[in-house]
Amino acid sequence: MDNPEIIEFAVSFISSITNDLNESLYSQPTANLNVIWKRDDSFNARAIPKSRITEPPVHIIELTYGLVIQLYNDIDEYCSYIENKSDQKTFDILFKDHSGDTSILPCHLEPEDYRKNMYIGALTWVYFHELAHLNQEHVYILNKFIDTKHHSMYEEFNVNKSEPLKDKEAAIHHVLELAADFEAIQSCLRELIRHFEGDELTKSIGLFVSSISCAIYKLHNPTELSLSSDIEGSHPPSIVRLEQILPQIWESLDLYEKANIIDTKLNRKDLVHICDRSATSACFFWFRKKQITTEKMRNFIFVGTINRPGGKLYLQTIIKTWDVIKPEIVKNSRMLDELNTLNFTETLRDLVLEC
Template identity: 30%
Template structure:
C-alpha cells in the first residue's frame, strides 16, 4: 500500500470514531472532539484540552502521519517475518508451548492480517489519547507534578518516541507514568467494548465463527499493540527497571498490565453474554502470550542491534517479577493520591475504564523483597540471553 493510501485509511477509521463520539457522548455534554493530523518524521500523537475543566469540553487529538505510516509498515514487516520462519527451527518450536505453531490467524487472508493489525493499533492509540482527555491528565499533571507552573501549557499531553524526550525523574516521572498507565486502562476498556460490539454484529461474522474471529482479532490487536509500545520506547533498553524515570513506562511493563485487563474483560459474564464466545481464561492467557511472543521475536530479531532473540524480553507476569513490583510501589501510591481528583474531572466513561488495583495486588507489591537469598532475590539478573535464528 502506498503512503497516501495508508493516510486515507487512517483518516477514514479515526474520522468515523471521532464522528460517532461527537454524535453521542460529546453531544450529550455540549462539547466537541476534533481530530487533526501533522506532518513531520515523528512517531507520535498528542491530546489537547482547555485548561479550565469547568468550561465546556473542547478536546482534540492530533496524530502524526508518520505514526500511521510506521504502524502499517511494522504490521507488514511482522507478518512477513512470521511467515518466513522455517518449520522445525528453534524459533518455530517456541510456539509449541501455546499448543500449535500457527503464527497468524487462518480465518483471515494475508491482506487482512496487515489491515487488522493496523486498524487495531491506531484505534488503540486514538483511545489512549482519548483516555488522557477523559481524565484531564494535562490538569492532573499540572496539579500533581513537581514542575507544574502553567495549566495552559499542561493541557497538552504528548506521546512520542521516548528516545527523543527529555528524561523525566522523581515526582514528575511518577505522575507521568501513572497517567500513562491510566490512559492505557481507559483505552483498553474502550477498545474491548468496540471489539465486542463489532464481533457481535451478525452482519460482520456468523455466530458459529464468532469465537474464531474474536480470537484472531484479539491476537492481531495484541501484536499491533506490542509493536506500538516498542516504537514508543524508541532506543531505550527494553529490560524493566525498578526506577521510575522518563515519560513512559517500559513497554514490557505496559504489556504485563494490559494483558490481564483483556483476559478479565473478555472472560466476564457480561462480555460472554453479549458475544457468546467460547474461550476460557486459560485460552485467553495463552492467546495473549503467543501474540506477545510473535511481536517480541520480530522486534528483537529485526530491529535491535544484535538481531537476536533475547528471552529476557519475554512476558513472565507481573506477580513473578520483583523488579516490576518494586517499580509499581510509587506508581500505586501516586495513583491513590490523584484518583479523587481524576474522578472529579472525569465527565464521561464507564466505571470499568478507571484504573484500579485489588487488595491482593497491593499486598503483593508492598511485600516484595528485591534482595537477599529468597525467591525475590537477584535470580532475575542471572537470566541469560538466548540466540535463535529462523
C-alpha cells in the same frame, strides 16, 4: 498500501470514530472533539484540552502522518515475518502445550485483509489512548499535582528528552500512561465485541494483541530497562506497559465470557495462550528487526513486571501514586466508567506492598 493510501485509510477511519463520538459523548452544546493531522515524519501523538474542566469538553487529538505510516509498515513487516516462518520451529516448541489452533495469522482471511484488521486495531488503540488522556483530564491532573510548570497538552513520545523527569513528576506521568492504556484497552475490547462474535471474535483477539504488541515493542529499548522505586522519565518502559495490558485483556475477556456477554467458548487458559502467542511472536519479530543481543532477551520478552529486578519496588511507587491521584480522576472524568478506570487487584497489592 503505499504511503498516500495509508494516510487516506487512517484519516478516513479516524474521522468515522470522531464523527460518532461528536454525535454521542460530545453532543453537548459547544462540546467538540477534533483531530488535527500533522505533516510530520515523527512517531508522535498529542492530547490537547481546550476547555476548563467545568465547561463542556473541547478536545483535540493530534496525530502525525509519520505515526500512521510507521504503524502500518511495521505491521506489514511483522505479517511477512510470520508468513515466511522464520522462527516457526521456535514457536512450535514454545506453543506446543497450547490448545486449539495455534496459528498466529488467520487462514480464513487474505493477507491484505488481516493486515488491514491489525492496522485498525493499532490505530484504534492509539486513538483511544489519547482520548483517555482527555477523558480523565490528565493535563489538569499534571497541573494540580506538579508545581514545576504549566502543562497545556499531553505529548506522547517527545517529552523532555533532554531532561528526563524524576521523582514525583516522573511517577505521576508513568501512572497516567498506565491509566490511559487501561481505558484504551477496555474501549478497544468493547469495539471488538461490537463488531465480532463467536469464532470471528476469537481470531480477532489474536490479531488485536499482535497489533498493539507490534506498536509497543517498537518503542522498547531493552538496554535501558532498570526498575526501582525511584522512577525516571515520562513513560513506563514499553515492556512494562505490555505486561500490564496482557493480563487486562485475558482477565476482561474471561469475565465477559463468564457473564455471557461474549460466546467464544474460551476459558482463561485459552485466552492466556492466545495473548501469549500473539505477543511473543511480536517480541521475536522486533528482536530480529532491532538485532538485540541474546543476553538482553529477558529484558525484551514479557515475564511479568513483578518478577523483574526492582519490579516490586517500581509497582509499589506506581500503586501509591495512583491511590493519591485516583480520587481527582474519578471526580473530574468526562465519561466515568468504573470498568475503564485503572485498577490494581488486592492480590497484586498484597504481593507488591509487602516488600
